Amino acid sequence: MTDTVHLSIDGMEVEVAPGTLIIRAAERAGVRIPRFCDHPLLAPSANCRQCLVEVAMPGRDGVVRPMPKPQPACAMTVTDGMEVATQATSEVAAKAQAGTMEFLLINHPLDCPVCDKGGECPLQNQALELMASGAQSATRFTDVKRAFPKPLRLTSNVLLDRDRCILCQRCVRFADQVAGDPFIALQGRGAGHVGGEITPGLYSEQIGRFDASVLDFHDPHHDEDRRTIRGEAGLLASEELAGPGGEPGVLDGYASAAAPGAGEELDVSGRPFASYFSGNIIQICPVGALTSARYRFRARPMDLVSTDSVTEHDASGSALRVDMRRGVVLRRLAGEDPEVNEEWITDKDRFAFTWSSQADRLTVPLVRDEEGQLVPTSWSDALDVAATGLAEAAERGVGLLPGARLTLEDAWAWSRFARTVLGTNDIDQRVRDHSPEEDTFLAARVAGTGLGRVTYRSLEQAGQVLLVALEPEDECGSLFLRLRKAVQAGGAEVATVTAAATFGSRKLGATTVLTAPGQEARAVALLSRTHPGIVEGLSRPGATILVGERAAAVPGLLSVVDALATATGARLAWVPRRAGERGGIEAGALPFLLPGGRPVADDRARAEVARSWRAGTGQLNANRPLPERPGRDTTAILTALADGELGGLVIGGVDLRDFPDPGLARTALASSAFTVQLEVRRTEVSEHADVVLPVAPPVEKNGTFVNWEGRVRPFGQAHVSRARTDRQVLGALAAEMGTDLESEDLAVLHAQIAELGLWSGARGPVAFTEQEAQAGQDQGETGTAPVGLAAALATHKPMLDDGRLQDGEPFLAATALRPVARVAADLAERLALDPGQEVEVATDTGTITLPAAIGGVADGVVWLPECSPGSTVRQTLGAGHGSPVRISLPAPTSTEVSL
Template sequence: MTEMVNITIDGVPVEVAKGTLLIRAAERIGVRIPRFCDHPLLGPSANCRQCLVEVAMPDREGNVRPMPKPQPSCAMTATEGMEISTQATSAVAAKAQAGTMEFLLINHPLDCPICDKAGECPLQNQALELMGTGGQSVTRFTDVKRTFPKPLRLTSNVLLDRDRCILCQRCVRFADQIAGDPFIALQGRGGGHPAADGHSGGLYSEQIGRFDSTVLDFLDPDAPSAPEAQPIRGAHGLTPAEGLVGPSGDPGAADGLAPGPIDPGRGDLDVSGRPFASYFSGNIIQICPVGALTSARYRFRARPVDLVSTPSVTEHDASGSAIRVDMRRGTVLRRLAGDDPEVNEEWITDKDRFAFAWATAPDRLTTPLVRDEAGELVPTSWSDALDVAARGLARAADDGGVGLLPGARLTLEDACAWSRFARTVLGTNDIDQRVRDHSAEEDTFLAARVAGTGLSAVTYTSLETAGQVLLVGLEPEDECGSLFLRLRKGVRAGGVRVASLTSVLTPGQAKMSAESILVVPGEEARAVALLSQTHPALVEALKADGATILVGERAAAVPGLLTTIDTLATATGARLAWVPRRAGERGGIEAGALPFLLPGGRPVADATAREQVAAAWGIPATGENARPLPEAPGRDTTAILTALTDGALGGLVIGGVDLRDFPDPGLARAALAASAFTVQLEVRRSEASEHADVVLPVAPPVEKNGTFVNWEGRVRPFGQAHVSRTRTDRQVLGMLAAEMGADLGVDSLETLHDELAGLGLWAGARPAVTFSEAPAAQPAAGPLTPSSSPSGLSAVLATHKPMLDAGRLQDGEAFLAATALRPVARLGADLAARLGVVGGQTVEVSTDTGAIRLPAVIGGVGDGVVWLPECSAGSTVRQSLGAHHGSPVRVSLPISGATGPSGSAAQPNTSTAEVIR
């Protein structure tokens, strides 16, 4: 039980938990003490001294005695009998706070009219507040203010105006305590000023920055140094923006950046050639209490008074993170983290924060397109497009049927419309949202463990005290950023121990202090089955109350892994949760956007389940107008593509998918080319559009309201931020159904939600998780073989997508793209030794389909293994190699004289990724 103590604040008795910070205790009675460095999710530091209060404490004899000087309330904890006087009742505290404010403003520039933070700036607000309560309204400082050349580009996204910084260290503490990425630090001492040449013999003023040779004295120009310690100048490939200057007056995008204490062979550089910062760096902009840290995209674009803000939910992953969309004159200018203690607290990834330009890219679809007699897509009216689509789908339905591939980026409501359109209009269960690895084994796992389970016992909050957490087929930092931050928080607090069954060691595992169990790709199922022998302590820890197993969607690529995980969870009693990558994946499962499931997790093959769904949809079960739902489970994604290629299906309805994401992109392209009639619902024109007969534009998340369901099973509704005439998938399918003579019944969101609530979750029998010897996700072309290069070495491929990749939802954001990790090939030490490869040297990974060339990084994978980033610039593994996780490949040094995609000679030591097809 928590020990409680009695204290007095401004004469008001308060009972709080022992150890509560005084600044929090004051909030309990409605007293807000001014602060800058304090943040509820960061550890106390008492840097800014703005929260000074008078404190009196009982001595050993019990006599309450005042402390000799004011104390920082953000770092002092409550003890029995303490008496606190804040600025509301103490002239001493008020004077101390006013004095602190005066010192902070001495060197602070008077640029509020042009500062991005103006209007939402704590420094501005509290300065005005203190002036109104007797504070200093006119500065007594008569000398010249300290200035710095600005802005300093910390990353491609984050710019620093050092003369505005008040050294609160919120950004430094976030990087250290929350993200675990020490990309920014407080360096130097005192208030000195560097000389005009940027160097003053090591006597530098205290300031925030990162390894910058001419500002923070990281590099002594007079001392001998290794080549890798020299500043990188111009390696980023970015065009310096006008007005952005570095510390010595040169363009800020190119000057003064040294790699810092890293080994270039390790590969921890970003695409711009700088030391990798963080996937979460944008949070320091939001928590900065002044305008010192600004966004490269938002800088000088608007003021808070100009913006219309709408709460929303991220569309980039299955985290369900709360965000805020800020618009001006119909244009999204920025996105901020929302405050949701149950989910993402106050943090979001850089992808959530900055990747929003994709929805307004030049290839945005605004009018329907129909293929004319010459074979060209031409704009047309909605009535004409719907007429052509309806007639074409009717013919296709009669000629073998129609398959549906909606993709997993849909809202719950849109997924419901796709599911209902398939069953009631086209009369088929051939619908599958999975544009990724899948299998018959995964079908049983989703039906047994995921679909129709609602909000699970495994939540963000439960993970903080879970004890033991085992990750399988999941890299949270890359695949679900908010989940990574919550796990790391639990680890730092001592409530969580993380173990990761993985084929590659990652920085995220190190930041979680994870016990990494390194396995050969494809052998994960065997490794899980042997855990009781190889890691008995881990298995024993999984038997403890609250212990959790988190399995990622990538587990479907390894035959037998999901079955083995299910067996382990059952045997140990550990909680089990499945974490997909895409925002609409879990909602699509609940809506029945799968060939074997109906809404609410109901099995297609169960007569009672079909009757319940038919009743909810208002479909007569008997009589002349009866339209029974199809009984047999439909084709999955691979089977749909194969049937289209073979001519067994007459047509296709496809949603927002990227052909590069399919288990076999070649099969997907062949299927689209062979489809007799294809209708596409998409936000932007894509590769699939080139094969479509009718293209119907639909709204992106910012232009509609709806609901995502996150990995927990938590319902995450969001509002429409941008007023738009663009129709949603639900509305377009409703119009198409009407054109085909059916009422889809999804026009009203209220009615749709009532139907879902009335239908509820499946309470009937669930299947056992079973392993199939013939996974449906295997490429149709058969087993892969490594290329026959005589100089190559056989290896096993490991791969997964990093958070920042070449995905279409990151298009149009060059600042963000430059912060992605540089694509590298991680080689087992044995392969590197046999090839004579050193870190940074280019290697070629190949199959008979093609080859990928990347700089090598030695280690981090097992012997005989090579890891490549999936769907990254220069490393589209499925497309270029025709390979998947666990495939055999060959690793070699590039042949002299070989050429890259542009025809130029391949450079054996280049740091630029090249793809050979």
């Protein structure tokens, strides 16, 4: 078999790889063939027939003969000696394409001026091109165009105008092939289905949700029942509409046992859960059939100013395009980056962009007055008060909690401010579970390693992938999509060690090693006995272990994972949740690391950093050497503040609900003698701060995120703003305290980062101490409530939760999975608990009551969403992953009335 295929396209000789589609070969030759259904990341389908070309092929006798009919270029592969004539050189192809276009436009509404796709619509562009070339004349169709009620609300975010749909099935193929969420389908194919009888008629095919009145499983007896139950007098599921803005109040289908996914997962609005990636179908729709509830009728493409950006919602590094009109962000689209997110982003990346423009946005500095109230003031006054207060607090010590949503440049400024201005290593960006074991793991395996061997592209041919304490669909959407692509193509098999089986794991076809929360280390250590095939797969070239940040909550897990990777030779990568986590590690926003992964306790490492920071105009405060001893971690900083050992705090963008112990965080804030906050919006922390300094959100600054791969992801400033970045605010504060932080000029800052480079010295081993083991045992012995069945708590955050970075997006919030308590089957049996029935999960701190879902967790386990409406686990229960809890049925409500 030859390595290349030779053919001609419009008389030009072309050489391509075997199996190449004609339409791709034409692209390589610089020949454009019109298309609608074709997409390079979807399997060929030849639905729209717009790409018809004339093809001639050599027969068995070697004579090249034309095929009897035009062929779809998007579905036919090339062969040696093939001769292709496109619309540019073939009247047959041009006539075929013009005829296809005429059929597509027969019923298509002429509403381009008000269509969201107008101005960037492939159908519009190609129709006008054909008319301009004379290949397409005015329509010959004289009858009334087909019309449907519209819009249908596929999800709270995605609205469907069926009039415009050309049945290319891009949306259906994306849902099936890429996301694995069958929330949309081609219905009524061949004819309409009413009451089980076929109603013949042209154009009966429609795109929509699993609509009971269109698909085969329709039961007409349910119609009257639904009218009675819902009081909607004749309004059937297939007729239910949404308002122009997608406002709630109607559904487009009812849960049926025949509908894929029905009865298993519901979203907050009470409908069958659609997908975390549903917004992608809006972007790839070649017409205006699918629109966004938020963007609908808001702008035309020519009104928008576009800027390339990067997501701030997770550590994927996904490329975005931010579209603004008159200083307001109206929409975000997926950017194209084959090495990272290809052309897909999550719904959170696409729709959650209004969080920074809420009513509580900070625009001017605030200072607490003598009466204890925060009052607006000038920058000069705020910086003076902050500098004076921090100088006094520094006598006892100041802790810094920057949060992990910073850019690399901002984290660098925080790190340098801590060491050179305040003279401390008491800085920790981790607003999550952490441990001394994780400290050693990050220092040995993550910090200062740059772009490693594990990348999105390497996963496509990894062979075996093991997930540990990581749910990619919830925690890193683009990683999930790339893993699913690998699985679908046969390039990888996935296994996961987890406390809760998820739909994401099912869509990956993953081998699930279900284990009790807190016992994941033991499960990984025993894999060679329980699942020898997985260990054998990890020994093959390219095999990869992906471990999530949640592993820090399980004593010994990171050490065991490190040992497994070493023993098998598997590649190992760490996947955090927050966008700034990896960049903060590289910048030294940790108590035990300096920039570039340099250990704080290493003399050479400190000398390299000190030399770099002294090289410019900046000087260490009074030439004071960098602090030598590792500082306090987040929990130790909070404890020291609560005990009065530290005199002050500088805190960034954090949510108190995310801390391992929110109660300790509140006590620490209340005890801090002086607190300076840098934040985008007013938060609970602001109520304790003495000085609040407003900073810019990502959309109003340029900077760099470092994604989980270690890949540098720079982005531009989309919105012109007077807001200052963290590095600018800290630079001004440092100047007020007598030190030049050299953070104002990005060129200087980047030159310093590049010159310093990554740590090339020795790295210590991943270590797990006996004290940590004892602490893990102690966690399982305290904190239980007095009543109910004993259970172990498993928890993690779904992608869409109650986080502040989703504020102001009601359409997105309504698509989140409905919070449920996943209860082990043995516990449900002992409680006589039915699916959907409410169950109470309690500790001596508080109680969470949620509907129950049965199964999907190990015996004796209950899983709760960590931070969702009605389920703030750390805040309400004072518990975390692996903690003991009690579950019970709610006490019956008395209905007696006293007379």
